Amino acid sequence: MASSTLICDTEPWKDLKNHVQEIKKTHLRDLMSDTDRCQSMMVEFDGILLDYSRQNATLKTMDKLYQLAEAAQLNNKINRMYNGEKINSTENRSVLHVALRAPRDAAINSDGKNVVPEVWKVLDKIKEFSETIRSGSWVGATGKVLKDVVAVGIGGSFLGPLFVHTALQTDLEAIECARGRQLRFLANVDPIDVAKSITGLNPETTLVVVVSKTFTTAETMLNARTLREWISTALGPSAVAKHMVAVSTNLTLVEKFGIDPNNAFAFWDWVGGRYSVCSAVGVLPLSLQYGFSVVEKYGNFLLFLFTCYHFQLLRSVPEFIVRHGIILKFLKGAWSIDQHFISAPYEKNIPVLLGLLSIWNVSFLGHPARVSMESNGKGVSIDGVPLPFEAGEIDFGEPGTNGQHSFYQLIHQGRVIPCDFIGVVKSQQPVYLKGEVVSNHDELMSNFFAQPDALAVGKTPEQLQKENVAPHLIPHKTFSGNRPSLSLLLPSLNAYNIGQLLAIYEHRIAVEGFIWGINSFDQWGVELGKSLATQVRKQLHASRMKREPIEGFNFSTTTLLTRYLEASSDIPSDPSTLLPRI
Numbered sequence: 103m104a105s106s107t108l109i110c111d112t113e114p115w116k117d118l119k120n121h122v123q124e125i126k127k128t129h130l131r132d133l134m135s136d137t138d139r140c141q142s143m144m145v146e147f148d149g150i151l152l153d154y155s156r157q158n159a160t161l162k163t164m165d166k167l168y169q170l171a172e173a174a175q176l177n178n179k180i181n182r183m184y185n186g187e188k189i190n191s192t193e194n195r196s197v198l199h200v201a202l203r204a205p206r207d208a209a210i211n212s213d214g215k216n217v218v219p220e221v222w223k224v225l226d227k228i229k230e231f232s233e234t235i236r237s238g239s240w241v242g243a244t245g246k247v248l249k250d251v252v253a254v255g256i257g258g259s260f261l262g263p264l265f266v267h268t269a270l271q272t273d274l275e276a277i278e279c280a281r282g283r284q285l286r287f288l289a290n291v292d293p294i295d296v297a298k299s300i301t302g303l304n305p306e307t308t309l310v311v312v313v314s315k316t317f318t319t320a321e322t323m324l325n326a327r328t329l330r331e332w333i334s335t336a337l338g339p340s341a342v343a344k345h346m347v348a349v350s351t352n353l354t355l356v357e358k359f360g361i362d363p364n365n366a367f368a369f370w371d372w373v374g375g376r377y378s379v380c381s382a383v384g385v386l387p388l389s390l391q392y393g394f395s396v397v398e399k400y401g402n403f404l405l406f407l408f409t410c411y412h413f414q415l416l417r418s419v420p421e422f423i424v425r426h427g428i429i430l431k432f433l434k435g436a437w438s439i440d441q442h443f444i445s446a447p448y449e450k451n452i453p454v455l456l457g458l459l460s461i462w463n464v465s466f467l468g469h470p471a472r473v474s475m476e477s478n479g480k481g482v483s484i485d486g487v488p489l490p491f492e493a494g495e496i497d498f499g500e501p502g503t504n505g506q507h508s509f510y511q512l513i514h515q516g517r518v519i520p521c522d523f524i525g526v527v528k529s530q531q532p533v534y535l536k537g538e539v540v541s542n543h544d545e546l547m548s549n550f551f552a553q554p555d556a557l558a559v560g561k562t563p564e565q566l567q568k569e570n571v572a573p574h575l576i577p578h579k580t581f582s583g584n585r586p587s588l589s590l591l592l593p594s595l596n597a598y599n600i601g602q603l604l605a606i607y608e609h610r611i612a613v614e615g616f617i618w619g620i621n622s623f624d625q626w627g628v629e630l631g632k633s634l635a636t637q638v639r640k641q642l643h644a645s646r647m648k649r650e651p652i653e654g655f656n657f658s659t660t661t662l663l664t665r666y667l668e669a670s671s672d673i674p675s676d677p678s679t680l681l682p683r684i
């Protein structure tokens with residue numbers, strides 16, 4: 103396929119389009135009773151079980167999807183990514199988040215240079231710094247140990263680290279390592295969020311980590327200036343050096359902000375913001391909270407294992423590790439999936455399967471929802487050609503059974519929305535109550551196993567009649583079924599599995615983008631809103647300070663701005679510093 107050909111003009115795409123009618127004649131109720139089909143739709147890798155038998159797909163569909171992947175040169179694109187080629191062509195950048203979790207002795211090149219040593223230089227620096235903070239050999243301006251961290255950042259500089267922190271927060275080993283410490287995040291620019299992020303914290307014992315790839319993001323920089331003020335008001339301006347550090351690719355701006363460059367942790371333009379959790383963006387705050395050892399605990403041991411493996415002393419590294427209960431942590435988990443992604447054939451490759459099924463659901467079956475945010479929310483191909491098909495999905499979800507009591511009504515009887523169910527075999531926090539039918543985790547997992555079948559199989563009017571349901575209620579109690587989902591079962595939710603999960607979803611996005619022929623690694627679509635906000639910011643300043651009239655906006659915005667300014671006209675035109683009073 104020539105690079106400028108749209109994927110929808112290829113034979114495999116057209117073939118899949120024709121195949122839709124065939125699939126529309128099937129029902130998951132019947133497909134699910136074909137054991138051979140179901141068995142071949144289960145894939146296992148490194149402790150993770152993927153079951154995609156509840157997708158509106160047959161083995162024929164899967165073959166057609168593999169042909170589509172071939173037509174899109176998926177393997178070639180994955181290899182180009184790992185080889186550091188500048189596949190983010192609109193920003194002329196490599197896409198190398200896989201290098202962030204590569205073992206120390208791996209070689210991954212960008213611009214002809216192996217980037218792995220640089221990655222490890224920063225990881226070593228994080229290890230040293232976080233140990234200095236945690237051990238109390240680095241103290242704050244008044245001599246107190248810094249036990250709390252506020253990570254200031256937004257978008258990719260926030261969501262990935264928050265995801266990992268949320269998952270680790272209840273892991274027993276992680277809890278032990280975090281004892282007496284707090285990690286908070288400040289993302290939104292709403293002053294309410296500033297107040298919440300520092301409530302109950304003492305500036306004397308708090309370290310602020312400013313996380314921004316560009317160090318120009320308006321919200322992050324205002325939040326950072328606000329916390330700088332919070333620290334210097336309490337402890338004096340010189341305290342900033344002891345209480346603020348930064349993570350950025352822009353070390354010049356970090357220094358201009360007043361943070362000692364020695365306390366800045368670099369990353370690189372080949373790491374996209376939303377793919378940056380394995381860089382200092384995530385690893386620094388998480389290491390401060392949990393200790394570097396939890397995030398990358400068995401580095402040397404792993405090297406030993408890889409050496410054994412290399413010299414054929416061990417048959418399988420992951421097996422050995424799992425069998426002996428060795429805790430592989432976050433980066434290693436992600437790296438394990440990275441290896442799987444680049445080497446496993448399509449039919450056994452978890453991220454590839456997830457990506458292909460998403461494409462099947464979005465572009466062929468017309469189910470627009472799931473989650474992908476910036477990466478695949480594109481309207482043109484990587485060559486700038488408008489797409490005659492939909493790309494990207496709307497993702498939403500909820501942990502545990504929360505969704506069941508809010509939006510599941512919609513997915514069972516309303517719109518068809520393909521679902522991913524992610525469950526773990528062993529709870530981080532097992533709870534059993536004597537006399538209860540099942541443990542609390544089994545209760546949770548009962549729903550994990552039940553919901554996909556309820557969606558797939560549904561309930562017919564005939565079944566309801568047999569149950570003597572009143573006729574007028576039958577339409578209301580009927581479940582059409584035939585609603586696709588897939589299930590991912592993880593052994594547990596330790597840092598290793600969290601790393602695996604993260605990498606699976608990162609790579610799924612790449613697979614979809616590679617096949618749709620779009621650039622999953624740029625985000626031009628966020629720029630317009632930002633520049634209009636700049637215009638509004640200027641107007642608010644001019645109207646408040648110099649009483650200048652509102653100009654250059656449409657009727658609606660002018661009316662809203664007028665109302666806003668009039669109703670807050672008690673704010674002085676040149677206010678003095680005001681910090682949260684919470």
Ligand code: F6P
Pocket residue numbers: 256257258259313314315316317318319322375376476625628
């Ligand atoms: O506006 C979108 C975005 O650029 C994301 O891609 C990024 O993760 C976020 O803003 C924050 O950017 P930065 O890390 O440069 O502050």
